[in-house]
Amino acid sequence: MAAALTAAAAPVFLASCTAGGDGSAAKLVMGDSFSAKHPMGAGGTQKVVKALEEMAPELGLEFEYFSSGQLGKQSDMATMVRTGAADIAPISPAYVGSEMPLASVGDLPGLGNDSCVSAYALRNLMDKGGILYEEELKPLNLRALWVGSIPSYEALTANREVRVPGDLKGTVQRSTGGAHDRVVDSVGAAGVAMPIGDLYEAITRGTVEGTVASPVSITPYGLHEVLRYSTKGANLGSFSTVFAINEDTWQSLTLEQRRVLSELADDAQQSLCEGLNDSADKQLVEMEKENVKLIDVSQQRSEWDALARPIRDKWVRDLEAIGRPAGEVMRSYEKALQDNAGRAERGK
Missing domain, CATH: 3.40.190.170 (Bacterial extracellular solute-binding protein, family 7)
Structure with missing residues (x-):
């Protein structure tokens, strides 16, 4: 048409x-x-x-x-x-x-890692x-x-290991926007908005030092060649469409x-x-084969969880301040996650 x-x-x-x-x-x-x-x-x-x-x-x-x-x-x-x-x-x-701020609830960190x-x-x-x-x-x-929903966003970097959120402080990170900008801001990093297709060149030029992204998007774009470190289990959000x-x-x-x-x-x-x-699971294996160092952050789980909750709470406050029912959306989404928990595929 x-x-x-x-x-x-x-x-x-x-x-x-x-x-x-x-x-x-x-x-x-x-x-x-x-x-x-x-x-x-x-x-x-x-x-x-x-x-x-x-x-x-x-x-x-x-x-x-x-x-x-x-x-x-x-x-x-x-x-x-x-x-x-x-x-x-x-x-x-x-x-x-600007058009769908409430729908970004699905991208917020700490809410789920199963697509x-x-x-x-x-x-x-x-x-x-x-x-x-x-x-x-x-x-x-x-x-x-x-x-x-592309699950399991991690912190990926070119030249530094990241074990706790504070390790990203002062770095320059690529971000997709929306909820992911909030993650980048919360760790004290500077965010640069760009499509993931532009990230390879930005890393090689030193424009940015890393990104918050899912393993799903790493090897398809050849990013394993320039991103040499990745957290495993940080659960920094998802990318919903x-x-x-x-x-x-x-x-x-x-x-x-x-x-x-x-x-x-x-x-x-x-x-x-x-x-x-x-x-998501296969790409972690592929990244490791390509000599990307995967850093298991399960021992630092409490620090990553402590990062996620304030981000979600601020998301609610900011949108409610402009008259949007973010609190109701958050409660509805958390309930829907519980209602659909039986659909979980990962870890089976």
Whole structure:
């Protein structure tokens, strides 16, 4: 349904999503900020894309898919779907903090390290009737299809071992934004916002000294070549992404089209979380094979836990100070984590 990228053209896009009087198929456009090989893409998105490409004709749909940021940057995705420049796209709260600050609850440290538990908990809050749906997705004219959560953020550095949070004091660290900025600030480091794809060059030039990130993203970007140390077990948060559809697009679909898309989203939700859990564990092994020194911080667990709680508490205070129900969101998310604890995959 999208042929251009301007907000002014959005009404044209939305109108084209419904089959016209000439019997033409509705067009469904999906934009993606992840590559097909990234665990977020390989585990979930590609399954949906392949199925829609095969099934679209019989569903009365014309489906187009644009990967690897072809339609825009990660920070553009919410606006693209809201305005109709794309019908479906991944939206990461870390990159759209002004539009979805409450949704960053899933990125905060110390709340969980299993992708399935975290992703399903977030999806509960983002589904219709959930607090994140009512507070953020609905006002943006978005509907959640499936949610991914990259687990187990660690402190990774080029030239220093990190065992306790204080070891990062005075360093310059790359951060994705949102909740991760709070982690960097809390350890006394200076944060530099940049996409992970730019980190390799930034490390080699000495612009930054490390990052807070998940092992999932290290070897795929070749970062094991420049990041020689990593904590293991710091649990510094997650990176959550909701794959959302424009609500007007959803309403224009037939009941059968919605049923199929919902089933594909459910399958993607499960396969993605399983894939991310598996990738997180495997990447630690790969990093060690590439001579990255993994520093087990289990003996310093109390110091990392002491870091996490104040970050979460300040997140609540800061958002409530501007009239957002962060405390209610936090309580709802913690309950959802408990409700979905049986989905845990890691450690089995």
